[in-house]
Amino acid sequence: MWTPRYLDNGNVGAGIDTFMTVVSIVYAGTYITNTYIPLNSMPHSIWVIELICATLFAVDFATQGIYLNNRRQDFLLSVTALVNAVVILPLMCILLGAAGVIQVAETMDGTLSVKNLGDWTFFNSFFNSVMTFVTIDKPPSDNALSKIFVGVLVCVFILVIPYQISNVMDLSRSISSYEQASYRPTRNSRHVVLCGDLTASRIGHFFREIFHNDHDFVGVHVVVLSEDPPVTSLKALLLDPFFAKRVWFIQGSLLEVDDAKRAACDSADAIFILTSRVDVEGEGANEKIAKRNTPAKKLPTTAEEAVVDDVGNLNFIVDHIVVCVTTELAFATDLEHLIGPLRARSLKQYRPVVIMTAKLPDDDIYESFSHFLDVHFVVGDPYRRKTLRRAGVSDAFRVLILGTSCLISDNNSELLQDAESVALHRFITSFIGMPHAPRVITELGNRASVHFVAQNLLGNGWFQSSGDDNELAMFESSEAFSQNFFLSPAFASGLTYSSTLCDSLLINQFFNGRIKAILGEFMFASQTSHDTNTLRDAMLEANLQRSSLFAVEVPLDFVGRSFEYVFHYLLSSDDILVIGLYRCHPYMHPSSEKPEYKARVEFPENERSVPYGYVYVNPQPFEEITGDDLLYVLSDKQPCWANSPEE
Numbered sequence: 001m002w003t004p005r006y007l008d009n010g011n012v013g014a015g016i017d018t019f020m021t022v023v024s025i026v027y028a029g030t031y032i033t034n035t036y037i038p039l040n041s042m043p044h045s046i047w048v049i050e051l052i053c054a055t056l057f058a059v060d061f062a063t064q065g066i067y068l069n070n071r072r073q074d075f076l077l078s079v080t081a082l083v084n085a086v087v088i089l090p091l092m093c094i095l096l097g098a099a100g101v102i103q104v105a106e107t108m109d110g111t112l113s114v115k116n117l118g119d120w121t122f123f124n125s126f127f128n129s130v131m132t133f134v135t136i137d138k139p140p141s142d143n144a145l146s147k148i149f150v151g152v153l154v155c156v157f158i159l160v161i162p163y164q165i166s167n168v169m170d171l172s173r174s175i176s177s178y179e180q181a182s183y184r185p186t187r188n189s190r191h192v193v194l195c196g197d198l199t200a201s202r203i204g205h206f207f208r209e210i211f212h213n214d215h216d217f218v219g220v221h222v223v224v225l226s227e228d229p230p231v232t233s234l235k236a237l238l239l240d241p242f243f244a245k246r247v248w249f250i251q252g253s254l255l256e257v258d259d260a261k262r263a264a265c266d267s268a269d270a271i272f273i274l275t276s277r278v279d280v281e282g283e284g285a286n287e288k289i290a291k292r293n294t295p296a297k298k299l300p301t302t303a304e305e306a307v308v309d310d311v312g313n314l315n316f317i318v319d320h321i322v323v324c325v326t327t328e329l330a331f332a333t334d335l336e337h338l339i340g341p342l343r344a345r346s347l348k349q350y351r352p353v354v355i356m357t358a359k360l361p362d363d364d365i366y367e368s369f370s371h372f373l374d375v376h377f378v379v380g381d382p383y384r385r386k387t388l389r390r391a392g393v394s395d396a397f398r399v400l401i402l403g404t405s406c407l408i409s410d411n412n413s414e415l416l417q418d419a420e421s422v423a424l425h426r427f428i429t430s431f432i433g434m435p436h437a438p439r440v441i442t443e444l445g446n447r448a449s450v451h452f453v454a455q456n457l458l459g460n461g462w463f464q465s466s467g468d469d470n471e472l473a474m475f476e477s478s479e480a481f482s483q484n485f486f487l488s489p490a491f492a493s494g495l496t497y498s499s500t501l502c503d504s505l506l507i508n509q510f511f512n513g514r515i516k517a518i519l520g521e522f523m524f525a526s527q528t529s530h531d532t533n534t535l536r537d538a539m540l541e542a543n544l545q546r547s548s549l550f551a552v553e554v555p556l557d558f559v560g561r562s563f564e565y566v567f568h569y570l571l572s573s574d575d576i577l578v579i580g581l582y583r584c585h586p587y588m589h590p591s592s593e594k595p596e597y598k599a600r601v602e603f604p605e606n607e608r609s610v611p612y613g614y615v616y617v618n619p620q621p622f623e624e625i626t627g628d629d630l631l632y633v634l635s636d637k638q639p640c641w642a643n644s645p646e647e
Helices: 002-009 011-035 044-067 072-076 079-107 122-135 144-174 200-210 232-238 257-262 335-343 363-367 385-390 411-416 419-432 434-439 447-458 478-483 501-511 515-524 536-541 563-574
Strands: 190-196 220-226 247-251 270-274 321-324 353-357 375-379 398-401 440-444 496-498 548-553 577-584 613-617 629-635
Touching: 011 044, 190 200, 200 220, 200 232, 200 270, 200 447, 200 501, 232 247, 270 501, 321 335, 335 353, 385 419, 398 419, 419 434, 419 440, 419 447, 434 440, 440 447, 447 496, 501 515, 563 577, 563 629
Parallel strands: 190 220, 190 270, 220 247, 321 353, 321 398, 353 375, 398 440, 440 496
Antiparallel strands: 548 629, 577 613, 577 629
């Protein structure tokens, strides 16, 4: 099963295709050369070359076309083959009938016998009928009956053939091939079914993830079950030679039994159901979340009671976190999963959360996170500076812009779904000043939108320039931006997040069943809710202390040390596991100022710049720790040297 994959997506296959192209050119050259050679005097060398080329064609067709094709019967019974048969067979019947009539007309005078037909054998008669139709030339003989029949034959061809072809094309267009398509699993291959809220970009991301070479998953087929036909860009992707042999697109619904059978859902290894990332009506799977009991404290019972006019009047002890809800149609759902990690028991102190929104949530949505302390609402238009001042955006520890809740009706609206988030990012960064721009974290629905955030920060000096006037010239299209999302500095620095990452996690969960549990420990380790299915039960049985993930400053004693030293020291002395680094860039000063360089850790805590850089996972043991680094650690409580949470 490895051979077809390498032939379709490897250097070996590309080399074979190039070689066969050269063979085709050589074969065409020998034919042209043969036209200049006198009759019956073809050199033996040309004959040998033609024989070798024909042999290579036969071997290539027998191996790649038949032997390595595990869908031989499907190809012979495909719509294309059947349409060709419907068009070609009637034409062949007319030509064969015409050949018989011409033969009878030319031999009926009695000069030729059955055993001696002369030049009017059936083969020659068939050839003459074909040439008459193709060239529309004079009849091949002077026989009156032949002339009459050939004239009638040409009229029949002119009237019948175009009409028949038109009917066949209309019939093929009236019934979509995707509505009739089906998948029949084989014993030598495995398949998965993809369905749900599908768009061209999400399907493309799914293909690139599940067929990635790192998964080492050979012989997998993907059956896409969608209620809508594929758009033009997706059709082009399905025509790719690699995907054409491994992907089946079926138009139908998982709720229909017949459609589910056509997709072979009963024998699938997995069924991936991609849910909608937005919910404009505020209803969905979140309704099934169990209701929590409100603690016996003075907590607001409704969202109206949690509304404040100006957060400056609350006199927060620590800087707060602002969450911007951009949509005016509905309130964001699942906010309890965002606020929950910020209220972990292992944190020394909790940062207040201020939700800036144009519409308050419904009671059932607010009930899911009403039990969290210090959660407030500021109601107003986020595009007004007055609203930003009332929400204390200038003094906020972080500003989180949630994705826009817009429905995706076509491919164009998918590209525009992040327009409000990008516009609000630009407005807020200009309001707080570019030195504080890394405080703003933006959620994107489409990966290709990351270049708008990067371009905004690029023009203000946050990203290092390579001297090119157009830093983003390496990406030629939205598709290129989407595929290079992980290479964008806006993502590597943690300033953007795309909800399409959940699709990638869903696919990798299929290959590694522990990913969901590990991720759950990072996000929900210190929560008391039993709604999350993590490693909690196993750890309790083993009597192990659960840990949380922290990003903390590097102590001065560790500056200049190797990562190996810091790793072993913290693990042996404090039971703290270091799993990565966040390498911060130096503070961005105005161009007129040229202060002496000082590491981040050398500044007083209240004067340190906003952490900005990139995540460095799995550092080398010899990697030197600098004063501009942050440590990602797993600990049962916040490290003692971290005076305030960096989360």
